Amino acid sequence: MDSRQSQAVVVGGSIAGLLAAQVLSRWFGRVIVLDRDELPLDPVHRKGVPQSRHGHGLLAKGHQVINELVPGFWDELVGQGAVTGDPHQDLLWYNEGNLLKRGPSTMTTVLAGRPLIESVLRRKVSPSIELRPRTTVTGLLEKDGRLTGVRTEDGDLAADVVVDASGRSNRGPTWLKELGYESAREDEVNAGLVYTSREYRREPGAQDFIGVLSGHHPANPFGCGAGAKEGDRWLVTLVGLSDVPPPVEPGAFEDYAARLDGPEVHRLVTKAEPLTEPVRYRIGPSVRRRYEKCSRLPEGFLAIGDALCCFNPVYGQGMTLAALSAQYLAECLETDGENLTRRYFGGVAKIVEPAWALSTGGDVRFPHVPGPRSLKTRFLNGFLSRVHRASAVDEVVGRRFVEVANGLTRPETLFAPGMVRRILRNS
Ligand SMILES: Cc1cc2nc3c(=O)[nH]c(=O)nc-3n(C[C@H](O)[C@H](O)[C@H](O)COP(=O)(O)OP(=O)(O)OC[C@H]3O[C@@H](n4cnc5c(N)ncnc54)[C@H](O)[C@@H]3O)c2cc1C
CATH class of the missing domain: 3.30.70 (Alpha-Beta Plaits)
Incomplete structure (x- = not known):
C-alpha cells in the first residue's frame, strides 16, 4: 500500500482521535476525523465528552509526549493560562492518609481544564487533517480481510485504515462482530x-x-x-x-x-x-479490550484511547496512554510492511499493561470491588502502602513515587536495592 495515495479515517475527534490523526497525517495522503458531536476550536464543554467538567490531570509523561507529537502544544496551553509547577514541590499529595514530603525536583506539571487541553490540541494539529463534526459512524466496511471504509449516517466513506477513537461507549467490538469477526475479549473492573x-x-x-x-x-x-x-x-x-x-x-x-x-x-x-x-x-467500569488476543482481525482496523482501554480516572492515566499509543502507532508506521493491525495491537498491549495493573490493582484494595486478587497484587499493594508511609518522611522516596506516578520512571525502580532499604527503614 502506498500510504501517500491512501486515506485514513479516525472515528472520534477528541484527545485520542486528534493524536492518532496527527501521527497518521505524516504517512497518509488524506486523514479525515469524524465525530458525531460539534468540534469547536474554543475551550467549551461539549455533549460528546461529559467527563470534561471534572478534574483532568495530565501526567508529566503525557505532556512531554503530546508536545513531541504536536509541537507547540505546551507553549499554547501555558499561553492560554494553564498553571505550571513542580509536581513534587507544588502539589500536596495524601496517599492512604500520609502527606507526601514535598521537595524541589526537575519535573514539571501543567494544570488545565479538559476543554482547554482538547481545544489547544485541535488548534495545533496539522492543518491538513480534515475535521468533520456532526458525523456519526454506524459501522465498518470490509472486503477480503481488509477494511475498506466506514458507514456513517450520511453514507459510506472509503478508508485504508480506520482508527476507533470513539471513547468509553465505543462500538468497535460490535462493528467487528457485524462483519463476522469475533468480539475482542473485554477485561472489566468496576470500582463503583x-x-x-x-x-x-x-x-x-x-x-x-x-x-x-x-x-x-x-x-x-x-x-x-x-x-x-x-x-x-x-x-x-x-x-x-x-x-x-x-x-x-x-x-x-x-x-x-x-x-x-x-x-x-x-x-x-x-x-x-x-x-x-x-x-x-x-464512572462506569474500567474496560480493557483485548484485540491482541483475537485470532482474526481485518487489516486496517486500529483502536486507541478509551476505546482501547478506559481506566479508573483517579490515576489520571487516560490522556497519557492515548499519547503513548499514538507514539507507538508512529513507530509501527515507520517500519514499512504489512500487518499494521496485528503489530500495533501486539505492541500497544504492552504499553497498556502496567497502567491497567496499577489501576485495577488499586481498585481491588476495596472489598466491595469484584476482581482477581493475586498474590502479586496483594504484595504490590502492601509494598505501596510502605512507599506511602516512607514518602511522608523521606523526600527521596517521595520524589521517586511522584516520578513513577507521572510515568517518567518505570515502577520497577521502586525496587532498586537502595530504594527498598530507604522504604523499609522509613515505613
Ligand atoms: C470523570 C473522568 C475523569 C477523568 N480524569 C482523567 C484525568 O485526570 N487524566 C486523564 O489523563 N484522563 C482522565 N480521564 C480519561 C479521559 O477523559 C480520556 O482518556 C480522554 O478524554 C481521552 O479519551 P478519548 O479521546 O479516547 O475519548 P473521549 O474523550 O471520550 O471522546 C470520544 C469522542 O468520540 C466521539 N464519538 C463517539 N461515538 C462516535 C461515533 N459513533 N461516531 C463519531 N464520533 C463518535 C464523541 O463525540 C467524542 O468526541 C477521565 C475520565 C473520566 C470519565
Whole structure:
C-alpha cells in the first residue's frame, strides 16, 4: 500500500482521535476525523465528552509526549493560562492518609481544564487533517480481510485504515462482530466511583500549592483532586463510592470536603467564592479490550484511547496512554510492511499493561470491588502502602513515587536495592 495515495479515517475527534490523526497525517495522503458531536476550536464543554467538567490531570509523561507529537502544544496551553509547577514541590499529595514530603525536583506539571487541553490540541494539529463534526459512524466496511471504509449516517466513506477513537461507549467490538469477526475479549473492573465537581475563584499565590490530591482508600473512601486551572479558578473534584456519593447540593458539597484526609481542601472550599454549581458523574467500569488476543482481525482496523482501554480516572492515566499509543502507532508506521493491525495491537498491549495493573490493582484494595486478587497484587499493594508511609518522611522516596506516578520512571525502580532499604527503614 502506498500510504501517500491512501486515506485514513479516525472515528472520534477528541484527545485520542486528534493524536492518532496527527501521527497518521505524516504517512497518509488524506486523514479525515469524524465525530458525531460539534468540534469547536474554543475551550467549551461539549455533549460528546461529559467527563470534561471534572478534574483532568495530565501526567508529566503525557505532556512531554503530546508536545513531541504536536509541537507547540505546551507553549499554547501555558499561553492560554494553564498553571505550571513542580509536581513534587507544588502539589500536596495524601496517599492512604500520609502527606507526601514535598521537595524541589526537575519535573514539571501543567494544570488545565479538559476543554482547554482538547481545544489547544485541535488548534495545533496539522492543518491538513480534515475535521468533520456532526458525523456519526454506524459501522465498518470490509472486503477480503481488509477494511475498506466506514458507514456513517450520511453514507459510506472509503478508508485504508480506520482508527476507533470513539471513547468509553465505543462500538468497535460490535462493528467487528457485524462483519463476522469475533468480539475482542473485554477485561472489566468496576470500582463503583462517583465524581462531583465544582469551580471556585482562585487568588494566585494565596496558597503555597497549586493542587491537592487526596486519594480515597479503604480506611477513608472520601477522596479529592483539587487543581488550579486557567482563568484564576480552582476545579475541585470530590471522589466517592456509589453508596455515599459526593453530594451535588451546595453546602453539602463543602461539608463532604471535611471528611477528606488533610484539611486544605475543606479550608479552600469554605473560604473561596463558588463559581459553578456542583455537577456529578457516575464512572462506569474500567474496560480493557483485548484485540491482541483475537485470532482474526481485518487489516486496517486500529483502536486507541478509551476505546482501547478506559481506566479508573483517579490515576489520571487516560490522556497519557492515548499519547503513548499514538507514539507507538508512529513507530509501527515507520517500519514499512504489512500487518499494521496485528503489530500495533501486539505492541500497544504492552504499553497498556502496567497502567491497567496499577489501576485495577488499586481498585481491588476495596472489598466491595469484584476482581482477581493475586498474590502479586496483594504484595504490590502492601509494598505501596510502605512507599506511602516512607514518602511522608523521606523526600527521596517521595520524589521517586511522584516520578513513577507521572510515568517518567518505570515502577520497577521502586525496587532498586537502595530504594527498598530507604522504604523499609522509613515505613
Ligand atoms: C470523570 C473522568 C475523569 C477523568 N480524569 C482523567 C484525568 O485526570 N487524566 C486523564 O489523563 N484522563 C482522565 N480521564 C480519561 C479521559 O477523559 C480520556 O482518556 C480522554 O478524554 C481521552 O479519551 P478519548 O479521546 O479516547 O475519548 P473521549 O474523550 O471520550 O471522546 C470520544 C469522542 O468520540 C466521539 N464519538 C463517539 N461515538 C462516535 C461515533 N459513533 N461516531 C463519531 N464520533 C463518535 C464523541 O463525540 C467524542 O468526541 C477521565 C475520565 C473520566 C470519565
